[in-house]
Amino acid sequence: MKVMRYLPLLFLPFILCLAGSAAGQGWQHKGKLVPEWRYFFESGKTPQALDHSQVSLRAEVEFDWQSKNAKQVIRFTPYLRLDAEDSERSHLDIRELNVQFREGDWQLSVGINKLYWGVSESRHLVDIINQTDNLDDIDGEDKLGQPMIALSYHQDWGILEAFYLPVFREQKFPGPKGRFSPNVPLTSEAIYKTASGKHHKDIALRYSHTLGDFDIGTYWFDGIDRQPTFTQIPNSDLWAPTYTSIKQVALDLQYTHEAWLWKLEALWREGQGNDFHAFVGGFEYTYYQVASGRFDLGVLIEYLYDGRDGRDERDSQAPITLFQNDLFVGMRMGFHDTQNTALLAGVMSDLGGEERSLMLEFERRMSPRWFMAVEGRFFQHGRVSSPQREFDGDSFLTLSVSRYF
């Protein structure tokens, strides 16, 4: 397996850590080891694809060091997944490896970093800096580390941040043995429809602020769209992931009042055929202390709109989306027990079609060091006609047990 080459890297933090503690500095670490078992209800669509059961193991360790006055921070977070079935899904990534300096109103961060923008729950629409780690999960919450130089300036009127992203990270795809793999053969060489090819330097500027009950963020992004389209290579069966450069303005807004959270994410994009806009808007309302205080019950409703052209990539220059006119209805139960038991369930329905997907997440602490989670995704009716994705038949249930150290 190709990841084996990188395995010695995993020892680097331990050495760093030892060196750090020997020097009496402020090193800390935390980590987890997670065996995971995924069960697919239907057998794979292709003869090579795995049948029902997929076992894997993931490990993540975070090391950080802080100077005495907390003005300098070093952080290193290697991540590894080993998959028993799909060797393409086995991968090593550096989620973080950065140095941060803080002086007065200024903060500078150099290196590989991970950050999150946005407020909505059903789709992470405006979150753009980090590439999605497709191999880990399909919920878009796992991200690859992004090399960057980030400078931020803090004032009473808000925070201004500038990002320079010198390296673009391509999306990775499961292999033929895996699930959620593209149903056409892909080349390893991606096509870049940008002025300077894959060496395009992305730039982002963001402003964010809290004004009473409102949390607001807005940014301008000039760079490569993280999500590719697919182009068939002439005279060949192969398809190439194709990246285009875009310009995007986006907004994330939350209004918090009593038990209400009102949320809006919106973006305007140019560069992929006709300009378009997209948004996710809705609310979360929580009933506290239900059933004699045994749990809190949250109700989530979000409407999703995306105005990009076409439902089929063959007639669109923008990557296909599942969320053109959809409604998400969900509920969250948080129990007030010492195990932190929580349950999240939701249904995403296409208002213009029959597609529907159901998600279910259950988690519970088993001991101070052990934590378990069950996650299910159920897909109904042929989702989209896309050479990249066809989740129908890939409904699954995942059981994972985390060991923290």
Place this chain on the structure above:
Amino acid sequence: MLNNKTSDLKKCSCFSRWAVKALVLSGLFATLSVQANSEALNAEHIAQRVDAADSGWQDEEVKAQMTLYAADGRSVSREIRSRSLEVSDDGDRSLVVFDQPLDVKGTVFLTHTHDVGNDDQWLFLPALKRTKRIASSNRSGPFMGSEFAYEDISSEEVSRYTYDDLRSAACGEPFAAERQCHIYNRYPVDKSSGYTRQQVYVDQEHYRVLKIDYYDRKNSHQKTLTRNDYQKFGNYWRAKQWVMQNHLNQKKTVVEWSDWKFSSGFQLRDFERSALSRYR
């Protein structure tokens, strides 16, 4: 004055006599309510003394080890670190960092308390690097599954309660029999509070809160908080142990506080949502 007036009015008709009675009665009520008011003022005065005795520390860091006891005596433990900043023209700001259990390690909870209205709260989730603004109206919910509600551990601003029924009496269990306390009731102004009233026991020498009895929405005596082992750090008294006993479900939470640091020079900006991702 009133007497003179009534003697003049004696010659009047029946109707006026009723009026006089009413006047006298309302005068009586006025005096009574002034008395009640002054008692409220006195109780509030004690609360202000408590607040004043614990002012000027600027910022404070402290570690807490929390042990949650079930009714059958089984226990689990949690570790947190808290950092607070005194804000003179508004409520205090605080950051709580979770260390144990390990699945929530690195989670940071930021609160901006306000003298009036709801607090502002944010939660930093380290796995996603996501900072979420959360609703703060859940004041009565349990903190980390313990017997402490969020409102029991949040900054105690004087203006968040109304007061009455000040008296001086023995502090009672578990304190020495001869120990005298100022005892008063306070009533949460916030409708989302889980309590109708709290009975506060304050020691007469140093104005430290020794004990609080909590009465829930049904006015049952739900919980008792006892603050033990007070120690003086510079000008400020801190209890090393807090015990919250729930009388209704027999559960108990014990907090052992340690490693205090005062006046480290933190700024407002260290207590903003943008600062959360750099805590650890």
